[in-house]
Amino acid sequence: MTKNVLVSGGAGYIGSHVTVELIQAGYNVIVADNLSNCDMTCFEGVKAITGKKDIPFIKIDCCDRDAVFRLFDEYRIDAVIHFAAFKAVGESVAEPIKYYRNNLDSFLNILEAGKNHGGCNILFSSSATVYGETDKLPVTEDSPRQSATSPYGNTKQICEDILRDVVSAAKSYGESMFPGTRKNGPVKGIALRYFNPIGAHPSALIGELPRGVPNNLVPYITQTAIGKRECLSIFGNDYPTPDGTCLRDYIDIVDLAKAHVAAVSRMLDGKMKKDYEIFNIGTGRPVSVYELVTAFEKVNGIKLNYKFAERRAGDVTAIWADPSLANRELKWAAERSIEDTLAAAWAWEKHLAE
Ligand code: UFG
Numbered sequence: 001m002t003k004n005v006l007v008s009g010g011a012g013y014i015g016s017h018v019t020v021e022l023i024q025a026g027y028n029v030i031v032a033d034n035l036s037n038c039d040m041t042c043f044e045g046v047k048a049i050t051g052k053k054d055i056p057f058i059k060i061d062c063c064d065r066d067a068v069f070r071l072f073d074e075y076r077i078d079a080v081i082h083f084a085a086f087k088a089v090g091e092s093v094a095e096p097i098k099y100y101r102n103n104l105d106s107f108l109n110i111l112e113a114g115k116n117h118g119g120c121n122i123l124f125s126s127s128a129t130v131y132g133e134t135d136k137l138p139v140t141e142d143s144p145r146q147s148a149t150s151p152y153g154n155t156k157q158i159c160e161d162i163l164r165d166v167v168s169a170a171k172s173y174g175e176s177m178f179p180g181t182r183k184n185g186p187v188k189g190i191a192l193r194y195f196n197p198i199g200a201h202p203s204a205l206i207g208e209l210p211r212g213v214p215n216n217l218v219p220y221i222t223q224t225a226i227g228k229r230e231c232l233s234i235f236g237n238d239y240p241t242p243d244g245t246c247l248r249d250y251i252d253i254v255d256l257a258k259a260h261v262a263a264v265s266r267m268l269d270g271k272m273k274k275d276y277e278i279f280n281i282g283t284g285r286p287v288s289v290y291e292l293v294t295a296f297e298k299v300n301g302i303k304l305n306y307k308f309a310e311r312r313a314g315d316v317t318a319i320w321a322d323p324s325l326a327n328r329e330l331k332w333a334a335e336r337s338i339e340d341t342l343a344a345a346w347a348w349e350k351h352l353a354e
Contacts, residue, residue: 002026002027002028003027003028003078003079003268004027004028004029004030004075004076004077004078004079005022005027005028005029005030005077005078005079005080005081005264006029006030006032006071006075006077006079006080006081007019007022007029007030007031007032007080007081007083008032008033008062008080008081008082008083008084008106008110009032009033009082009083009084009085010029010031010032010033010043010081010083011031011033011035011038011039011040011042011043011057012033012037012038012042012083013038013042013197013207013208013209013253014083014125014194014197014253014256014257015031015033015042015081015083016042016043016045016046016206017201017206017253017254017256017257018081018083018257018260018261019031019046019055020046020049020050020201020206020257021254021257021258021260021261022260022261022264023046023050023052023055024050025261025265027261027264029055029056030055030056030058030071030075030077031043031046031055031056031057031058032057032058032059032060032062032071032084033057033058033059033060033084034059034060034061034062034084035059036061037086037087037211038209039209041206041209042206042207042209043055043057045201045203045205045206046206048203048205049201049203049205049206056075058071061106062082062084062105062106062107062109062110063101063102063105063106063109064109065105065109065112065113068109068110068113069109069113069116071113072113072114072116072117073117077114077117077120078120078121078268079120079121079122079123079264079267079268080110080114080120080121080122080123081123081125081260081264082106082107082110082122082123082124082125083125084106085102085103085106085107085125085155086098086099086102086103086152087152088152088215089150089152089153089215089314090150090215091152092150092151092152092153092155093150093151096151099151099152099155100151100154100155103152103155103159104155104158104159104162107124107159107162107163108162110122111162111163111166111187114187115166115170115184115185115187116183116184117183117185118183118184118185119170119184119185119186119187120185120187120188121187121188121189121190121264121267121268122163122187122188122189122190123189123190123191123192123260123263123264123267124159124160124163124189124190124191124192125192125194126156126159126160126191126192126193126194126278127153127156127193127194128193128194128195128196128249128280128282128319128321129148129150129152129153129156130145130146130148130153130156130157130160130193131143131144131145131146131193131319132145132146132147132148132149132153132316133146133316133317134146134316134319137286137318137319137320138249138282138284138286138320138321138322139280139319139320139321139322140280140322140324140325141193141278141279141280141325145157149314150314160191160278163189163191163276164189164276166187166189167187167188167189167275167276168275168276170184170185170186170187171186171275186275187275188267188272188275188276189275189276189277190263190266190267190272190276190277190278190279191276191277191278191279192259192260192263192278192279192281193278193279193280193281193321194251194256194281194282195248195249195250195251195280195281195282195283195319195320195321196216196217196248196249196250196251197250197251197252197253197256198216198217198218198250198251198252198253198341198342198345199218199252199253199254199336199340199341199342199344199345200253200344200345200347200348201253201254201344201348202254202340202344202347204344204347204348204350204351205351206348207253207344207345207348207349207351207352208253208345208348209352213229217289217292218250218292218342218345219345219349220232221292221293221296221304221345222345222346222348222349223349224304224305224306225296225300225302225304225346225349226349226350226353230305231305231306231307232293232304232305232306232307233306233307233308233309234289234290234293234306234307234308234309235289235309235310235311235312235315236308236309236310236311236312236315237290237308238311239311239317239318240317241288241317241318242288243288243290243291244290245288245289245290245291246288246289246315246316246317246318247286247287247288247317247318247319247320248286248287248289248318248319248320249282249283249284249285249286249287249319249320249321250283250287250292250338250341251281251282251283251334252334252335252336252340252341252344253341254336255283255334255335255336256281258332259279259281259326259330259332262326262330262331262332263279263330266329266330273329277329279323279325279326279329279330280321280322280323280325280326281321281323281326282320282321282323282334283320283321283323283334284320284321284322284323284324284334285320285338286318286320287338292338292342293306295338295339295342296342296345296346298339299339299342299343299346300342300343300346302346
């Protein structure tokens with residue numbers, strides 16, 4: 001029987017790319033989103049890319065526990081990929097309650113509904129931010145987590161821990177105490193720690209749609225290139241790195257999406273080695289901000305208006321992944337070159353301007 005995968009936050013940047021890959025891999029996908037940080041542009045793009053016009057779309061706020069339970073009543077859900085969360089680091093510092101309430105409540109509701117409907121497989125979208133600043137690079141999944149530097153980062157750490165604890169407790173869930181009522185069941189979990197997702201689908205039909213001034217580097221670059229922003233500021237050129245700018249592990253969005261298919265298949269095919277697993281999803285290749293900017297200029301034949309500016313508060317000097325566990329266990333590896341990724345990001349920005 002074809003497996004059903006619920007993608008919460010499935011209309012957003014990462015969620016829409018993952019939905020495409022899941023459908024192309026033969027899964028039934030149910031998209032749930034409250035459209036708080038996106039519109040239907042990417043969902044429509046997903047339908048165009050896959051040719052599937054009848055993908056169920058449920059407009060729902062995952063913080064609404066009753067609505068989440070109704071969703072699980074209506075559909076048999078074999079696995080959930082949980083993206084629905086706020087993600088702006090700076091805003092989380094200004095509005096911690098909003099971040100903790102949204103990011104924790106929504107995840108708890110998904111977990112509880114999954115557990116109460118006979119059990120579930122849950123994939124959580126975590127982040128390299130859990131590693132914080134570290135000298136020992138690249139980071140492996142065993143590298144210690146550092147105290148989070150923002151409420152956003154803290155929600156990622158807390159959700160990882162919640163998932164670990166729920167998985168552990170759910171092992172002992174047996175039959176329902178009350179026949180005829182909902183049945184508790186085992187929960188299995190995977191946390192994927194993303195490094196820096198960038199780029200867009202090669203079709204240029206889905207991509208990142210930041211609201212307002214972008215916080216992240218690549219949308220700022222593409223918006224500067226198209227003339228929406230005047231000048232890119234490169235935050236800091238006095239870091240202890242080869243060219244003085246920060247080092248990151250930029251992972252292509254389609255490669256990242258494929259890692260989710262590999263992880264979901266591992267759960268659904270009973271291939272997990274532990275009931276809760278963590279994988280780094282990165283390339284293993286550090287790229288500096290300056291290198292990224294010059295690669296963008298070269299591959300797209302554009303002269304970008306940029307300047308060096310003060311360091312941005314909270315930025316770590318360098319972080320990149322050791323992705324060997326994911327390479328080995330998920331049989332997944334990042335494949336696209338940074339040039340292809342930056343060309344796709346530019347094609348998407350131009351598509352938006354059409
Ligand atoms: N940068 C610039 N100019 C900009 C934007 C970014 O120079 O206009 C630099 C940053 O200083 C950093 C690099 O580009 O060195 C990457 O910055 P991003 O904002 O794109 O990404 P981050 O590495 O800061 O963010 C990532 C994830 C977040 C996560 C965060 C934790 O995208 O989800 O790490 O620090 F929360």
